[in-house]
Amino acid sequence: MRKPTTVFAGILAGSLLLAGCSTDAATSTEDTATGTTGTTQSEDSTTSTSSTAAASGEFTEVTYADLDVKDEDLNVDESSAVDIALADGATAAGDGYTVDGDTVTITDGGVYRLSGTLSAGQVVVATDDKDVTLILDGVDITAEGTGALDIEDADEVIILLADGSTNSLSDAADATASTDEDYDGPNAALFSRADMWITGDGSLTVNGVANDGITSKDGLVIDSGTINVTATDDGIRGKDYLVVLDGDITVDAGGDGLKADNENMANDDGVPVGVAWISGGTLDITAGVDGIDAYYQAMVEGGDITIAADDDGITTKGVLRIADGTVDITQSYEGLEGRLIRLTGGDGTIVASDDGFNVSSGSGSTAGDGSADVGGGMGGGRDRQSGGPGAAPSSSSTDDTASTTGTTATTAAYTTTASSTDGAIDATTIAGGGGMGGGMEQAEEGLELEISGGTWYIDADGDGLDSNGDAVMTGGTVVVEGPTNSGNGAVDVSGEFTISGGTLLASGSSGMFEAPTADGQGVLSIGFQSQLAEGTVLTVTDADGGFVASFTTSKVAQAIVLSTPDVVSGETYTVIADATVTGDDFGGLVTDGQVSGGDELGTLTAD
Numbered sequence: 001m002r003k004p005t006t007v008f009a010g011i012l013a014g015s016l017l018l019a020g021c022s023t024d025a026a027t028s029t030e031d032t033a034t035g036t037t038g039t040t041q042s043e044d045s046t047t048s049t050s051s052t053a054a055a056s057g058e059f060t061e062v063t064y065a066d067l068d069v070k071d072e073d074l075n076v077d078e079s080s081a082v083d084i085a086l087a088d089g090a091t092a093a094g095d096g097y098t099v100d101g102d103t104v105t106i107t108d109g110g111v112y113r114l115s116g117t118l119s120a121g122q123v124v125v126a127t128d129d130k131d132v133t134l135i136l137d138g139v140d141i142t143a144e145g146t147g148a149l150d151i152e153d154a155d156e157v158i159i160l161l162a163d164g165s166t167n168s169l170s171d172a173a174d175a176t177a178s179t180d181e182d183y184d185g186p187n188a189a190l191f192s193r194a195d196m197w198i199t200g201d202g203s204l205t206v207n208g209v210a211n212d213g214i215t216s217k218d219g220l221v222i223d224s225g226t227i228n229v230t231a232t233d234d235g236i237r238g239k240d241y242l243v244v245l246d247g248d249i250t251v252d253a254g255g256d257g258l259k260a261d262n263e264n265m266a267n268d269d270g271v272p273v274g275v276a277w278i279s280g281g282t283l284d285i286t287a288g289v290d291g292i293d294a295y296y297q298a299m300v301e302g303g304d305i306t307i308a309a310d311d312d313g314i315t316t317k318g319v320l321r322i323a324d325g326t327v328d329i330t331q332s333y334e335g336l337e338g339r340l341i342r343l344t345g346g347d348g349t350i351v352a353s354d355d356g357f358n359v360s361s362g363s364g365s366t367a368g369d370g371s372a373d374v375g376g377g378m379g380g381g382r383d384r385q386s387g388g389p390g391a392a393p394s395s396s397s398t399d400d401t402a403s404t405t406g407t408t409a410t411t412a413a414y415t416t417t418a419s420s421t422d423g424a425i426d427a428t429t430i431a432g433g434g435g436m437g438g439g440m441e442q443a444e445e446g447l448e449l450e451i452s453g454g455t456w457y458i459d460a461d462g463d464g465l466d467s468n469g470d471a472v473m474t475g476g477t478v479v480v481e482g483p484t485n486s487g488n489g490a491v492d493v494s495g496e497f498t499i500s501g502g503t504l505l506a507s508g509s510s511g512m513f514e515a516p517t518a519d520g521q522g523v524l525s526i527g528f529q530s531q532l533a534e535g536t537v538l539t540v541t542d543a544d545g546g547f548v549a550s551f552t553t554s555k556v557a558q559a560i561v562l563s564t565p566d567v568v569s570g571e572t573y574t575v576i577a578d579a580t581v582t583g584d585d586f587g588g589l590v591t592d593g594q595v596s597g598g599d600e601l602g603t604l605t606a607d
């Protein structure tokens with residue numbers, strides 16, 4: 001881990017001081033795992049991945065094939081369907097089902113088409129371990145208590161949303177969660193004890209008043225459909241696995257948005273459990289706790305995901321991997337959290353009131369409301385934030401923003417101020433070795449952040465990239481706008497952080513300043529005596545005046561780390577303030593552009 005050790009003195013009347021350093025390159029972390037590929041397919045939905053089996057403590061990354069999800073034929077033959085017309089006090093019994101008041105119980109396997117309304121009733125599936133398909137074709141069921149659709153006994157269940165149909169399932173308006181420890185009834189408006197698939201081109205609205213919205217005590221696969229879930233606790237839960245292949249899904253939950261919470265690691269057959277797997281669809285998740293919470297592994301290999309969470313955006317006790325798709329976390333305490341975070345592709349924007357990426361061995365985090373270890377409970381109100389490339393992220397507190405009442409120093413192009421923020425460091429401190437510095441904690445074995453692909457923008461009030469173990473970057477693009485207070489850093493890695501490829505720009509405070517160790521690709525570490533104002537344009541050129549990169553801050557900052565394929569260890573680079581820069585930017589970073597004008601601040605040598 002690197003920290004500034006040398007200051008260029010007297011540049012522009014001392015208004016800005018550059019700090020550069022170099023250390024011996026550490027040995028890079030080797031990735032010796034082997035890859036396997038798993039594929040599952042229904043008629044219209046396919047998911048596949050080439051996944052590295054990387055051990056992280058007790059957790060080993062699994063492929064889709066490892067989950068043993070049945071390749072279910074979702075092309076339902078509706079010609080033999082038994083029609084059940086629901087009506088308050090007037091539902092007639094028929095083949096394969098019974099009626100008791102406003103409770104309809106399906107007792108035999110087969111295909112059933114449900115339509116009509118029950119205002120205080122229930123549909124129960126209680127077969128002797130048989131396959132059941134339920135076609136929802138204009139159903140509106142409100143339970144007398146909880147569990148409008150209660151699947152108690154079946155082998156496999158398909159919920160088919162009929163083309164063009166609108167369907168609704170809800171607990172009673174006054175339903176409450178049971179406080180009986182021995183309660184074993186439904187805890188969701190749509191509840192299943194069997195593996196369940198949801199498919200079709202209709203819509204389904206679910207209201208979990210008492211507890212969850214949709215829950216399967218086994219596995220749950222969402223293949224298609226328009227699904228809107230509101231829940232007091234968790235929105236959509238598949239205990240063994242939750243798989244999203246496609247669909248338009250909206251969740252507003254007081255607890256977790258999407259959840260796979262089996263903590264047994266594997267079932268009796270050795271099949272991994274507690275896995276959330278997203279390979280497609282459009283998901284809009286608002287959560288009082290975590291957006292997506294999977295005990296063993298969370299995998300995103302496609303889809304368009306938007307999350308606003310009071311606690312973590314996506315979290316797991318084990319492996320979190322993003323290989324493709326779009327992830328936009330507009331609000332979170334910590335954006336991504338897991339023992340092993342592996343980013344191999346995809347595009348993401350993360351706004352976090354604490355850490356953007358957090359590699360840790362457990363969820364001891366504290367949410368924005370100050371409550372500790374809230375990963376499984378119900379949350380409170382939410383305050384949406386927004387941010388991302390092209391927009392100036394909102395500041396989180398007065399203390400973290402412009403504590404800029406100190407001495408003003410002016411250059412020809414812009415003004416900076418000496419910060420009065422507690423812990424701010426001056427040039428003398430930087431020259432002495434980087435002040436507080438980071439990387440002083442003991443690294444935990446088996447924890448790692450791996451970045452080899454994807455494009456990521458992080459707006460974090462705490463640490464931008466935080467690993468309690470090691471970190472390695474071999475590809476991708478990461479822009480971090482980190483903390484403005486000196487108690488955190490844009491980069492905070494307890495162990496070794498090496499970079500051999502990709503593009504990294506990390507901007508933030510200087511008190512806990514860290515930078516990766518160059519491993520075949522150069523690193524520039526730049527520290528300033530006083531804070532840079534929001535909107536400052538910093539440009540780096542090579543010894544021949546060629547454009548390397550330019551970054552425009554959207555927060556105050558006092559230290560910047562830059563590494564791109566164009567930065568070569570041992571070469572000299574010039575830093576220019578407030579030049580005119582043209583070129584496409586990502587999160588304020590331009591890597592392919594042109595520069596003119598500006599004020600030269602000084603030169604430094606890349607590590």
